[in-house]
Amino acid sequence: MIEIQSLTKRYRDFTAVDDVTFTARPGRVTGFLGPNGAGKTTSMRVMVGLTPPTSGSALILDRAFTDLPNPGREVGVLLDASAQHAGRTGREVLTIAARTMGLPRQRVDEMLDRVSLTEHEAGRRVRNYSLGMRQRLGIAAALLGDPSVLILDEPANGLDPAGIRWMRDLLREFADDGGTVLLSSHLLHEIEVIADDIVVIGNGRVVAQGTKDELLAAGGTLVRAADPAALLAALQAAGLKARAGAAGVVLAEAELPVVGRAAFDAGIALTELRAADGAGLEEMFLALTAESQRDHLSPGSTSNGAAA
């Protein structure tokens, strides 16, 4: 259980985390979704005591992280898989963590096995690891103390599709066992496939939260035609509430047959007509991303964010 209460972190004239409140519950995977720079990492760093909050509180298992007597045994943390001494071997990294927590030596082998790092790979220095291998090592370190809470910042970064699937199964199993999982991502699709609950954050503020089903249900109808502007005008002329979405999509708050009929009456050939599952969430997320977007994406490339 992770309880974040009115958490705020302010730097001089910049508010990185602004009055964030949410709860990650046991038995569930909570996805912490937001574009880069939204405040996900800062929030997580405050949770584990690396950054002092300006105000508000973060309780893990009913206590502040810094009050846990042996935190590694209760909370598995992976904030940055690259933050390891490049000159240590993977096995040595885990051995140091295991010793700090007071765990037996064979626990290191169990975890290497669990994350599928071979004997040979474990004996190499972290400097020679791919990002995917570092992530696996980081997950191994997080699971080492057999914790009941996991806090993972962008854990799927650098994993190949099989690796992402593996991680999804691992986190699912962990949550089904009664564990609490909080993982962050800037990729909507990644969160969609793993999380039960979603907290969306943008510019330091929580902009939406709820179960995945709730957030994905709010949709309506997604419709597409060769000329989106004409389609939008036609739907609005028919008295439907409709608006333009990203990438030439039109979103209408009406049933599929009604929207299809309205387009037909206006003589517009549709190229796509379907229930907009999650389109609302995607819209919101894209709007958030657009504000802090550095490179402007061309329309059409927006819905493939998860192809990492």
Added chain:
Amino acid sequence: MSATTVTSQPTARPAVRRERAVHAPIPFRRLVSVEWRKMFDTRSGFWLLVAIAALAVIATGATLVFGNRDNLGYGSFASAVGVPITVILPVLGALSVSSEWGQRTALTTFTLVPSRGRVIAAKLVTVVTVGLASLVVALAAGAVGNLLNGAIIGHAPLWDVSWRTILQIVLVDQIGMLMGFMLGVLFRSSPGAIVGYFVYALVLPGVSGALASAQQWWADHAAWFDLRTASIPLYDSGVTGQEWAQLGVATLIWLVLPLAIGLRMLMRSEVK
């Protein structure tokens, strides 16, 4: 990382995790043993320690080969092995702290042990222990050299350094090592700490010397403010009460005060 690793065993498991055990706090001696391990398990740490042993042997050998054998006493050997040690120990002290930030392992270290003070204290214990061990090795190498010299020239080796002086030299070297440690705490960056140390060790004495030659007051009182000047009497046998006081004041100014400031900053800083 083949696809075969993807599947998880479909074993029957209880729906709810068992009641969590209450975990004991991490004992301090475990932190010390972990810090000790971290000092040796990287190439830089390992080779610095190898270098200490190697340089002690080389310095002893060089003294034996190039020195004027008839006049050689333990003092010559001790000062020969002491020079490389006084350079390396502060670097080791600085790296023990700064590498956590340089390599960003502080992220892991302080999530496993949120009490930063305990981690730094464990590092301090480790650094002082390693420093003492290195000095024992170096002084022993010097002693072997002195015995060899005695055997070569055919009469009893000259033991011209008192125990008291040896302990004083150990103290000076430990202060030097702690200067490195302090700079590591203060800068939390390896290049910063090491450059800082060499500025302190090589540049400041020159400045102080220049000041002393220009100004009589400084020449008379430098030992109160200049740790180097204050350390010089410790290489000889008779240290007066005033000289001890000067060493204490200078250590307070150069070591204790900045260390306190550095620790305070380290406790409150964000770990990135």
